[in-house]
Structure formats: structure tokens, C-alpha cells
Amino acid sequence: MRKMTWFAGLVLSLVLTAGSTEAQAADASSGNVIHTGVYIDGIDVSGMTVAEAQTAIESYVQEMGTEPLTLNIGDNQLQTALGDLGLSCTNLEVIEEAAQLGKTGNIIQRYKDRKDLEHENKNYQLEWTLDSALVTEYVNAECTQFDQEAVDATLEKNGSSFEYVAGTEGLLLDVEGSVEAIVNYIENEWDYIEGSVDLPVEIDEPRGSEEELSxxxxxxxxxxxxxxxxxxxxxxxxxxxxxxxxxxxxxxxxxxxxxxxxxxxxxxxxxxxxxxxxxxxxxxxxxxxxxxxxxxxxxxxxxxxxxxxxxxxxxxxxxxxxxxxxxxxxxxxxxxxxxxxxxxxxxxxxxxxxxxxxxxxxxxxxRDPDRTIAFTSTTVSTTPPTTQIVADAGQPIGYIVATNGNTGVVAELYKHVYVDGVEQEVTKVNKTTYRMFPRTITVGVAGDETLSNELQAAIATQDEALVNATLASCMERMQ
Structure with missing residues (x-):
């Protein structure tokens, strides 16, 4: 029995020694590159450094961003590229894991990992997601265009009677539910084949029954x-x-x-x-x-x-x-x-x-059939229009045009409530101020410099009588 035990130990020692020698040789030959037979989401990264693998996967992610996604909204469809929705990976750390395969653990583990790769490739699966903010923006901007609001029931008046007109249902997109559905599909269901998502819609019921409108x-x-x-x-x-x-x-x-x-x-x-x-x-x-x-x-x-x-x-x-x-x-x-x-x-x-x-x-x-209402307007104050005299250098001396102006008014509207013809209540409905607009007199001053200066000096006083007298004097001297 001792001989057999001793023999078994010797065999194991020889195997371990051989494995150790082979593992050490593989360690020395692999350097910083990824072992043969390692894939990330189907991309062969064998012989690549970590940096090269990162570049390859980044390129792959960009390529996947061109994949279309079809959105079904009732009987309507929209198609967009996944990249426009912010497609990205959430587990890029698998690149480092792939690079460490066969290089970490004890010597036996490293040896086993490499031997396994000789018989079967190792594929690390990427996990995908979308940018919820971009998805929300897209859904609001594009998908809601198919919304159809309900048309409420209404009435048509024919003579003294009303005819009921039934409303029609509408269809409204559930924006929040749609964003969740799109993101969930990419994270949990997408199989890289052209994707398609049915977006949730809600029926918008019209208001107004025949009984209500009657x-x-x-x-x-x-x-x-x-x-x-x-x-x-x-x-x-x-x-x-x-x-x-x-x-x-x-x-x-x-x-x-x-x-x-x-x-x-x-x-x-x-x-x-x-x-x-x-x-x-x-x-x-x-x-x-x-x-x-x-x-x-x-x-x-x-x-x-x-x-x-x-x-x-x-x-x-x-x-x-x-x-x-x-x-x-x-x-x-x-x-x-x-x-x-x-x-x-x-x-x-x-x-x-x-x-x-x-x-x-x-x-x-x-309302009480014995109750009636009436409205009255009361003028609180008035402001007569002032007069504003303006010189117009673009018109000749002798030109004069006047506007009427408008009186400023402050008025109040009152509501009177009567019961059986007896006034019970008076309330102010509103107070309104109407602006005073001045009466404007535009006087031409183009012409002889001396006369023009005299006329402008008179206009500066804003004295209408003086302006009229000066204008008359100017016209007399121009003859």
C-alpha cells in the first residue's frame, strides 16, 4: 500500500511539474495580449492588447448604433437608429476580464483556463442600454405626432331645438410608458436582429353624453x-x-x-x-x-x-x-x-x-326665477385732451393739420341684483381707465430760415394762439 501511495504522488508531481512548465512557457509567450479563442460579443479579440480591444469594441458599438429600431404606434410606424437614442454598453469592464483570462489565479487555474480555450472559445456578452433623456426627447418630438385627441360630443342648433352630435374617441401616446418600453426592450430583449417595439397608447374618451347635453x-x-x-x-x-x-x-x-x-x-x-x-x-x-x-x-x-x-x-x-x-x-x-x-x-x-x-x-x-340682474355704467372722472403742437421740417410753412384727440375716462361697471323687482345687491364688476390722447397740431416749418426760426420759437411755447398768429405773419411776409 505504501508503494502505491508513493507511486501516485510521484505521478502527480510529474504532472504538476509538466503543467507548471507549460503554464510558465505560455505566460512568457502571451505577454500583454489576449489569448487565442477569446471573443467579446462575437468580436474576436485574440492577440489584441487591452487598448486594441477597447478600440475594436468602441468601433463595434458605433456600428451597432446604426441598427434600426421600429416603433409601432397604433397603426403608425416610425424607424430610428439606435445611436440616435444613445445606445451604449454598461459592462465595458469585460474587456479587462477578457485580457486577464488565463493570466490570473494560481498556476493550475491559469493552465486550466488556457486548456479550455483550446477546446472551446470564450465569448463575453456585452450589456446594452439607451440614454433615457434622448429617448424621452425623441418620443416627445416624433412619436406624439400621431396623437389624436378625442372630439367631444356637441350640439347643433336647428331653430329653437338642439340636435345631439356624438363625439369620437382619440388615441394618445403614453410617453412615460413608451420610454420605459423602449429602454427595457434594448436592455432585456434585443437580440441584434432588427428591433421592433409596440408603444403603449391610451384611448382618449370624448366628453358629453346625450343625457348630459340634453x-x-x-x-x-x-x-x-x-x-x-x-x-x-x-x-x-x-x-x-x-x-x-x-x-x-x-x-x-x-x-x-x-x-x-x-x-x-x-x-x-x-x-x-x-x-x-x-x-x-x-x-x-x-x-x-x-x-x-x-x-x-x-x-x-x-x-x-x-x-x-x-x-x-x-x-x-x-x-x-x-x-x-x-x-x-x-x-x-x-x-x-x-x-x-x-x-x-x-x-x-x-x-x-x-x-x-x-x-x-x-x-x-x-337661478331663482324671481331674481333678475341689470348692469349700469358710471363715469368716475374725465380728462379733456391737451393740445400738443409739433414742428414738421418735412412740410412747408403754411402746412397745418390737427387731430381731435380723445378725452380720458375712468368708468366703472356695476351689477344690480333684484328679487321680485326690489334691488338686493350692487357689486362693482370692473373699473376701466381709457387713456387721454392729446389733440395734435402738426405745423410745417420748411422754408425761409428767418420765418422758420420764428415759427419754431412760437411752437416751442405750445401756445396755440401765438402759433396761429406767427404762422399768419409768416404767410403774409411770404406773399
Whole structure:
């Protein structure tokens, strides 16, 4: 038995010695390069240094970035390159692991690792991910283009009755869920074959059942203004504004913007050049007259007692309503906005007839039938226009043109509440300040230097009587 044990030990010693000699020889021959038979994600890195392997893998990652990814959004498709979504690897440390294979551990482990490579290649798998910020940016910019918002149910008014028009469903992309789906697919499912991801969408249900809209039966507020002195362009603009608002249904809590409803003010949208206010003067602008639309609507709204969110007066009082009862639209800085603060939908009717415009708001009347309201305008103060005399070196002596100017007005609008004809409450609706615009006299001063200097000196005093006398004297001497 001792002889057998001694013999076995001798054999093992010889094997270890041989293996040690072979391992040492391999260590000496391999140097700093990766052993033969080592792959990273299918890329043969045998014989490469770590730096060379890093370069090879970086090139491979860039190449994989050109791979397409198809995104399915309902019946629509988009395709993008993975590199545009920030494709990258999360475990590039496998390059160092690959380089150390057969070079770490004790001599027996190193020998075993190398022998294994002679029989079977070793492939290190890369792990992939995307840049969530880039994915989110792409989804928001490109994928949401297919969103279809629901079209709420509405009404069409035929004579004195309303006809129900059913709404249609919409389809909206779940942006957050889509980003998660795309990133998860690349991290856990992508097999390098052309990828495809179904993005989650949500059904956007329309508002308004027939039962809900059938509650719109009562006239809540109405108002009419006249534009009998308006020319054809201004009349057409008023009619167009009414047309764009007519038929609007506001559900409880909805806020309406008159500016959004009637803009843009372009020929393509049915508007013409017509008079509007600018710096105390009436000038032609595209859509001139639209403020009469918003003003008439405002008066219907306050009589329906809906909540006014935003309202601005004109720069000057208007002729078709009392001071403080107007509502101007100007760019995006003056708008009429109001909210349906009732528990039922409301319907806005607008039309023009015989050069008048009428707005009527329908809904479900819940106010006391014995209660009535009225509105009055009170002028708090007025500021007569001053006179401003201006020299115009581009016009000859003798030229004189005057504008009328406009009186400044401070006015307040009051709401009166009556029950059984007896006034119960008075509240101030708004206080509006209309600017004073001076009467401007423009006097030409081009001509004889002496006369021009005399005239300019008179203008500098801003004394109208002196200017007129000096001008008359100049004209006399010029004859």
C-alpha cells in the first residue's frame, strides 16, 4: 500500500511539474495580449492588447448604433437608429476580464483556463442600454405626432331645438410608458436582429353624453350690439368672428379664450383690413372690428353670470357699448377669457343679422326665477385732451393739420341684483381707465430760415394762439 501511495504522488508531481512548465512557457509567450479563442460579443479579440480591444469594441458599438429600431404606434410606424437614442454598453469592464483570462489565479487555474480555450472559445456578452433623456426627447418630438385627441360630443342648433352630435374617441401616446418600453426592450430583449417595439397608447374618451347635453335648454344670457355704420370689411370681420365662435360647447370647468377662438387674423382665415384703435387713432388693421365680437360676447357672459377670468378695456371708449362694458382683443396681451362655472355644459350661439351681432348662452337655469340682474355704467372722472403742437421740417410753412384727440375716462361697471323687482345687491364688476390722447397740431416749418426760426420759437411755447398768429405773419411776409 505504501508503494502505491508513493507511486501516485510521484505521478502527480510529474504532472504538476509538466503543467507548471507549460503554464510558465505560455505566460512568457502571451505577454500583454489576449489569448487565442477569446471573443467579446462575437468580436474576436485574440492577440489584441487591452487598448486594441477597447478600440475594436468602441468601433463595434458605433456600428451597432446604426441598427434600426421600429416603433409601432397604433397603426403608425416610425424607424430610428439606435445611436440616435444613445445606445451604449454598461459592462465595458469585460474587456479587462477578457485580457486577464488565463493570466490570473494560481498556476493550475491559469493552465486550466488556457486548456479550455483550446477546446472551446470564450465569448463575453456585452450589456446594452439607451440614454433615457434622448429617448424621452425623441418620443416627445416624433412619436406624439400621431396623437389624436378625442372630439367631444356637441350640439347643433336647428331653430329653437338642439340636435345631439356624438363625439369620437382619440388615441394618445403614453410617453412615460413608451420610454420605459423602449429602454427595457434594448436592455432585456434585443437580440441584434432588427428591433421592433409596440408603444403603449391610451384611448382618449370624448366628453358629453346625450343625457348630459340634453340639460342645455335655457337661455342664461344674451346681448346684441349694432354695427350699422361699419363698412363692408369691418362688417365681414364681425360676421367671421361670430361664425368662428358659434356652436361652442363648454363643459363644466372649461375656460374659453376669445383670442384663441377667432385668431389668426389673416386673409386665409377670412379676415379683411378694417379700422381699429392704435395710439388714440383709428387705423386699418387685419381683422379690424373683432373687438365688437368679444365685447358683445362679454356682455352675454356677465348676464349668464359665468366666471370672467380675463378682460381688458380698449384704449378709448367705443361707440357700441357704455364705458367699462367693452372687452378688447389685442395680440396675446389683451384677451377675453371666461370659465363655465356651472354644473352643466353651456352652448354659445352667435350670429349677425341686419348689421347687428348677437350672442346667446344656453345652459341649465338654476337661478331663482324671481331674481333678475341689470348692469349700469358710471363715469368716475374725465380728462379733456391737451393740445400738443409739433414742428414738421418735412412740410412747408403754411402746412397745418390737427387731430381731435380723445378725452380720458375712468368708468366703472356695476351689477344690480333684484328679487321680485326690489334691488338686493350692487357689486362693482370692473373699473376701466381709457387713456387721454392729446389733440395734435402738426405745423410745417420748411422754408425761409428767418420765418422758420420764428415759427419754431412760437411752437416751442405750445401756445396755440401765438402759433396761429406767427404762422399768419409768416404767410403774409411770404406773399
Amino acid at each position: 340639460r342645455i335648454q335655457d337661455e342664461l344670457g344674451t346681448y346684441t350690439t349694432s354695427f350699422k355704420t361699419s363698412n363692408s370689411n369691418r362688417s365681414a370681420n364681425i360676421a367671421r368672428g361670430a361664425e368662428l365662435i358659434n356652436g361652442t360647447v363648454l363643459y363644466p370647468g372649461d375656460t374659453f379664450s376669445a383670442y384663441e377662438a377667432v385668431s389668426p387674423f389673416t386673409t386665409a382665415n377670412g379676415y379683411y383690413m378694417a379700422g381699429s384703435y392704435l395710439n388714440g387713432e383709428t387705423v386699418d388693421s387685419m381683422g379690424g372690428g373683432i373687438c365688437q365680437v368679444s365685447t358683445t360676447l362679454y356682455n352675454a357672459v356677465i348676464r349668464a353670470e359665468l366666471e370672467v377670468v380675463e378682460r381688458s378695456g380698449h384704449s378709448m371708449p367705443v361707440s357700441y357699448v357704455d364705458p367699462a362694458a367693452d372687452a378688447a382683443i389685442a395680440g396675446t396681451y389683451k384677451d377675453l377669457k371666461f370659465t363655465n362655472n356651472t354644473d352643466s355644459p353651456v352652448y354659445i350661439e352667435a350670429y349677425t343679422s341686419n348689421k347687428t351681432i348677437t350672442f346667446t348662452i344656453y345652459g341649465e337655469e338654476t
